[in-house]
Amino acid sequence: MTTSQWPFIIDAVRISDGKKVVVKMVPTNTDELPMIQFLNKPDLRTDKRNKMVEVIDMLLLPDTDEYALVVMPRLMLFVVIPFQFVGEVCSAFLEFLEGLSFFHEHGIAHRDACLLNMMMDSEDVTGNNFHFCQVTHTEDDVTKYIQYKARRDVAPMRYSFIDVGISKRYPLDCQDRTMSGLWGQDKTLPEFRDGISGPIDPFKTDICQLGSVFARIVQYEGLSMLSPITTQMTLPQPELRPTSKEVYMQLVDLVASFTEDDLAQRVWYMESTPAVRKRLESGKESPPELLKLWHCLTPYYVKK
Missing domain, CATH: 1.10.510.10 (Transferase(Phosphotransferase) domain 1)
Known part of the structure; x- marks a missing residue:
């Protein structure tokens, strides 16, 4: 389900274990994806001071390279x-x-x-x-x-x-x-x-x-x-x-x-x-x- 306030975000359930997640559609031509990737690098992710939301997965869309899907925990x-x-x-x-x-x-x-x-x-x-x-x-x-x-x-x-x-x-x-x-x-x-x-x-x-x-x-x-x-x-x-x-x-x-x-x-x-x-x-x-x-x-x- 998405909302009119945040049309690029939808909630979902991970099939493998039933975990509730959020999927965000992020444009690939901005700095947002590189920033997400940087803050989720293994050495930064393991630092307990890093309070950036964890990324569970990143998915490329099959029919366009203008957006990617970023999967995160539902908070x-x-x-x-x-x-x-x-x-x-x-x-x-x-x-x-x-x-x-x-x-x-x-x-x-x-x-x-x-x-x-x-x-x-x-x-x-x-x-x-x-x-x-x-x-x-x-x-x-x-x-x-x-x-x-x-x-x-x-x-x-x-x-x-x-x-x-x-x-x-x-x-x-x-x-x-x-x-x-x-x-x-x-x-x-x-x-x-x-x-x-x-x-x-x-x-x-x-x-x-x-x-x-x-x-x-x-x-x-x-x-x-x-x-x-x-x-x-x-x-x-x-x-x-x-x-x-x-x-x-x-x-x-x-x-x-x-x-x-x-x-x-x-x-x-x-x-x-x-x-x-x-x-x-x-x-x-x-x-x-x-x-x-x-x-x-x-x-x-x-x-x-």
Whole structure:
């Protein structure tokens, strides 16, 4: 099944073992395929810091050389399942920052390190029984909401970046890494508010894009201690933002200062009601009301 929003993507099932996958049709005349191949080289693929989605297979079409099919695991947008504990959020932030730092270490600017390109392997959290086009509902019956577990109960979670369609790889000794042109989903960044004009450092923009996602999650009740990190990542002056490695190490140090009790503190959507919170805390329910609230994190991505 495909969607009108992403017409070049379809879900499928691998015949050999029933694994649920996604197939993306990628043009062969762009840098996307070489970028995918580079990030999936054996030596890079085995590096645990590499958070680029794994490629299961690449298929050439028999009747055209203009497109190739890229087969990947079927993943879920990482914010759909509500965060329940401080430690869950810290783990997700660390994974994505480590992944972005890995990209940058290899001279790659993602250029679209935004919410809709940030995924998680949800198999242990949801049983992977979500509908591809309506992810909060079950695959077998789209009138029913999925059941979900707390992320910490199935840790460690695996998070991935997808879509390197506009990513750019620079030689490691390149002195001028600024560029103009097409950018990603989030046009609310400081450097874009007056329109995109002139060259921009895409590595600093990556930091701000990711920081903007984090800043919206930090609006959960109980996450104010992470605000200084997101503030640095989204500073109006790109040159003042930390590098991906610097902000990753800052977060590593911050999380190391937390006690087990700190990490086990509950976090909540501001919009969640006391009744819903009580039901979730009981451990007997996964309230569907919380599945509806992820749209609160996406004001300029998704129509409510």
